[in-house]
Amino acid sequence: MATDLAPPPAQAAPKPGRGPARVPVRAALLRYRWLYLMLLPGLVYFAVFKYLPMYGLTIAFQDFVPFLGYSGSEWVGFKHFEDLFTGPDFGRLLSNTLILALLTIVFVFPAPIIVALLLNELRINVLKRSIQSLIYIPHFLSWTIVASLTYLLFAVDFGVVANFIQGVLGGPPTDYVAQAEWFRPIIVMQTLWKATGWGTIIYLAALAGVDPNLYEAARMDGAGRARQFWHITLPAIRPTIVVMAILTSGNLLDASFEQIWLMTNSLNRSVADVFDTYVYYVGITQGAFSYSTAVGLFKGLAGVVLIFGSNWLAKRLGQRGLF
Amino acid sequence: MRTTPRRLLAGTIALTTALVAAACGGDDSGQKAASNELTMMVPLFGTAPDPEGEVQRAVEKVVGKKLKITWVPNAEYQDKTNVTLASDTIPQVMVVQGKIPAFVQAAQAGAFWELTDKLDKYPNLKAKSEQAERNASINGKVYGIYRVRPLLRSAVLYRKDWLDKLDLKVPETVDELYEVAKAFTEKDPDGNGKKDTYGLILPKWPTPVFCSASPYNAIETWFGAPNCYGDRGGKLVPAFDTEEFYTANRWLKKMVDEGLVNPDFATLDSGKWNDPFYQGKGGIIIDVNVRATQMYGLLKEQDPENYGDKLAMGGNLKRPDGQKFSYPFDGYNGFLAISKQSVRTEAELDEVLKALDRLATKEGQTLLANGIEGRNFTLENGFDVPVGDDDPAVKTINNDVDFAFIQLGTWATIGMGVYEAMPASEAERENLRLRKELVELDLQTAVHNPTLPIVSPTYVSKGATLDPIVSDARVKYLAGEITEEQLRAEVRRWHESGGDQVIAEINDLHAKLGGS
Structure with a gap:
């Protein structure tokens, strides 16, 4: 790459003990102009594709009729939010979404960490590599395929998993995918199967970065495997875990739409309806654009609160937050 | 490689322009058409x-x-x-x-x-x-x-070879349908010595909408419930506000309880509705008469010789007291x-x-x-x-x-x-003739839906939250997850969540349109 893009090293070096040098904005712009130029496409991308479309959020405050457009539709203020909060669906949607989020934190989030740590202890490299590759594979399958596989495995008369569960629990042949109480376990199982392998990548990368000298020194001091694990491995990947936790918290309310939509039926709708499926059902299939935008906006705001909340929590616990 | 600032500038501008163009473009397939x-x-x-x-x-x-x-x-x-x-x-x-x-x-x-x-x-x-x-x-x-x-398209398909083997006729009443379903389940109609068949095949209805030409709608109409809405005492009421609705579902629930219906009736993909029928797992489908054409095709692939003997079709069924109400389409x-x-x-x-x-x-x-x-x-x-x-x-x-x-x-x-x-075989020719005959016959007892031309504003705005209430509760009741009392409570919830307003608007609009 170009060497003349970098600022003259002497000027950029921070003055000792005072943090980065303060440079007037205009001078900085001029000095780093090429870097700022490289930033421009990114800024334009965000402005055009992420911020401009937010103008569309105004329809959450209107009775939007596409034919009349943004300017012609009637302005109704917070009516749709009132409808949402006072409506019969809100409590159910919120609790379903939160319960799935909680299950995600408890079961899905730690899974890749555990698997990565286990893989890290493997000594035979070939075995480690091949297991790693094998558990990635489900990540590349679409939810449609995962759902079809689930229906097959849980089929009433010939489903392998269904027959196994029935063998353990006893009772008559049951259509487990139709049972409300089986909905959440099945969703968690699907997510674990599909996402765990892929999630290990980032932790394995963090583990690879741990200085081997530390282990050697610990062994010299007489630390066993458990102590090495507790005092070296875990602290080494803790920042990664914290960052992943904060990032995950922002997506907690984004319960996986396709997955849930494909597994929903009349018997489990009471536990399956989450904000995302509701927005799709009400907005796209029923054409209630304004109302569903209001629902989506609420969900977005809740996500922002979660991100800031967990960032604050991370700092309170003595970790470095994201921002 | 050495990138000069000038080249970088050109690249940046090109990328930026492309982004802006992509955002403002959009396809113009629907633009104003030329006059020809x-x-x-x-x-x-x-x-x-x-x-x-x-x-x-x-x-x-x-x-x-x-x-x-x-x-x-x-x-x-x-x-x-x-x-x-x-x-x-x-x-x-x-x-x-x-x-x-x-x-x-x-x-x-x-x-x-x-x-x-x-x-x-x-x-x-x-x-x-x-x-x-x-x-x-x-x-x-x-x-x-x-x-x-x-x-009118509603009809019931039966496995003819199973009927023949068990010496049964095509049912004319719901009681006979129950008997056939029971025999199909318990009397080993495929003769393989195993109890691995069932009577009625019901799919997961794709939309959670109460009124959607589902087998449930047909069965409720047979029992005398209104087709979606009907006149009761001078006022239009939804089907689930009548006792006939509960009678019909009690009948169907008995079949579910006795294992005469496919156990996965809440989840069977409606695109796979034909599968259990031609694969010989289930023997009855309540749907539309044109499904017979599809089914002949599927049966033919399996058994090109005798496929004509595997399908029988009947029309709408009489309820136990002998009265007949047929389910028409729009x-x-x-x-x-x-x-x-x-x-x-x-x-x-x-x-x-x-x-x-x-x-x-x-x-x-x-x-x-x-x-x-x-x-x-x-x-x-x-x-x-x-x-x-x-x-x-x-x-x-x-x-x-x-x-x-x-x-x-x-x-x-x-x-x-x-x-x-032109029908491909004698059986299909006969089916086509029967189809017309049944349509003529059933149209005489068709229960029409008087609200078809009516669109209630509240339904337009709240239908998405109202619709699943009763249709989900019905499936839950059939699956034995809720009692009839709870089903009635769900119907009340429909009324309270905006259903009453829908009914009022429908009656109002119906009167404005000049009744009938």
């Missing part, structure tokens, strides 16, 4: 026809305009319709598959031409059935040229609506309607529903006889007609072509 063009959006059931293909050429010749058709796979047609209505590129002519809320709102806001008194001027667009046109209207206002469907399936956004003046509208009028001639409808005479079919005693099936060009014509252009047919359609298909 007709833009359309139409559902597709197979692969999209070649715009230069034989069929499209022939249709264009009849219409007198170049057609620019956006084909949309049927599975996503409703989503695409909603999205298109929200865009500013609505095609001139749009197949709308029913009175979906987004369309109703758009039409009432003036996005589509109201055609109420306009169609009579065009000889081929004039409604062939006043009833169907009325059903397709929005509170009496016609917003499109309806696509005809038979006014008589239409969506309509061709004309956008005001892309057809701006009365003069332009006239031109589009004239083009559609030419498409609705006998010549035009034959093209859409049968194909090109002498290429993919010939006439024999007034029947359509397929020819040249092996020729790839003819195969293309068949694909273009059967899975695409037939969707534009207004008075000719699937199973109702200008010329009927």
Whole structure:
């Protein structure tokens, strides 16, 4: 790459003990102009594709009729939010979404960490590599395929998993995918199967970065495997875990739409309806654009609160937050 | 490699411009059409026809305009319709598959031409059935040229070989249906020595909408419940406000409890509804008579010799006291609506309607529903006889007609072509004859839905939250997850969540439309 893009090293070096040098904005712009130029496409991308479309959020405050457009539709203020909060669906949607989020934190989030740590202890490299590759594979399958596989495995008369569960629990042949109480376990199982392998990548990368000298020194001091694990491995990947936790918290309310939509039926709708499926059902299939935008906006705001909340929590616990 | 600032600048500008252009562009398929063009959006059931293909050429010749058709796979047609209505590129002519809320709102806001008194001027667009046109209207206002469907299609399919083996007749009453289902489950109709069959096959209904031509709707009507809404004591009430609704579901629940229904009735994909039937797991399907044609095809693949002996069909069933109520259909399936956004003046509208009028001639409808005479079919005693099936060009014509252009047919359609298909076997010929006979017979006892032309504003805005309440509760009740008391409580919840308002509006609009 170009060497003349970098600022003259002497000027950029921070003055000792005072943090980065303060440079007037205009001078900085001029000095780093090429870097700022490289930033421009990114800024334009965000402005055009992420911020401009937010103008569309105004329809959450209107009775939007596409034919009349943004300017012609009637302005109704917070009516749709009132409808949402006072409506019969809100409590159910919120609790379903939160319960799935909680299950995600408890079961899905730690899974890749555990698997990565286990893989890290493997000594035979070939075995480690091949297991790693094998558990990635489900990540590349679409939810449609995962759902079809689930229906097959849980089929009433010939489903392998269904027959196994029935063998353990006893009772008559049951259509487990139709049972409300089986909905959440099945969703968690699907997510674990599909996402765990892929999630290990980032932790394995963090583990690879741990200085081997530390282990050697610990062994010299007489630390066993458990102590090495507790005092070296875990602290080494803790920042990664914290960052992943904060990032995950922002997506907690984004319960996986396709997955849930494909597994929903009349018997489990009471536990399956989450904000995302509701927005799709009400907005796209029923054409209630304004109302569903209001629902989506609420969900977005809740996500922002979660991100800031967990960032604050991370700092309170003595970790470095994201921002 | 060494990148000079100048080159970097050029690259950055190019990338930025591309981003902005991508954002502001968007496709212009629906832009204002040239005067000799007709833009359309139409559902597709197979692969999209070649715009230069034989069929499209022939249709264009009849219409007198170049057609620019956006084909949309049927599975996503409703989503695409909603999205298109929200865009500013609505095609001139749009197949709308029913009175979906987004369309109703758009039409009432003036996005589509109201055609109420306009169609009579065009000889081929004039409604062939006043009833169907009325059903397709929005509170009496016609917003499109309806696509005809038979006014009655409900029928019950049975495994004929199973009936014969157990020495049973095609049922005429619900009690006989129960007996047949029980025998199919318990008396080993396939003779393999195992108890591995069941009677009735019910699928997961794709939409959680109460009124949606599901087997449940048919059964409830047989027991005397209204078809969606009905007059009880001078007031229109929904089917689930009548005792007959509960009687019907108690009957069905008994069948579920005794294992006479497929155990996965809450989850069986409706696209796989035929599978248990032709695979010999289940023996009864309550649906539409044209399913027989599909089923003969599937049975034929399995057993080309004896497939004719495997399917029997019956009509609507009498309830235990001998009274008969048949379940009719709407008589239409969506309509061709004309956008005001892309057809701006009365003069332009006239031109589009004239083009559609030419498409609705006998010549035009034959093209859409049968194909090109002498290429993919010939006439024999007034029947359509397929020819040249092996020729790839003819195969293309068949694909273009059967899975695409037939969707534009207004008075000719699937199973109702200008010329009927010549049945392939004696059994199918007999089935076709029976089909007509049963339709004639059942139409005499048909219970029509008086609210078809009515669109309640509250239903448009709240239907999405109201609809699943009762339809989900019904499935839960059948599966034994809730009691009848809880089912009644769910019905009350429907009333309290806005249902009462829907009922009031429906009665009001019904009175305004002049009753009946």
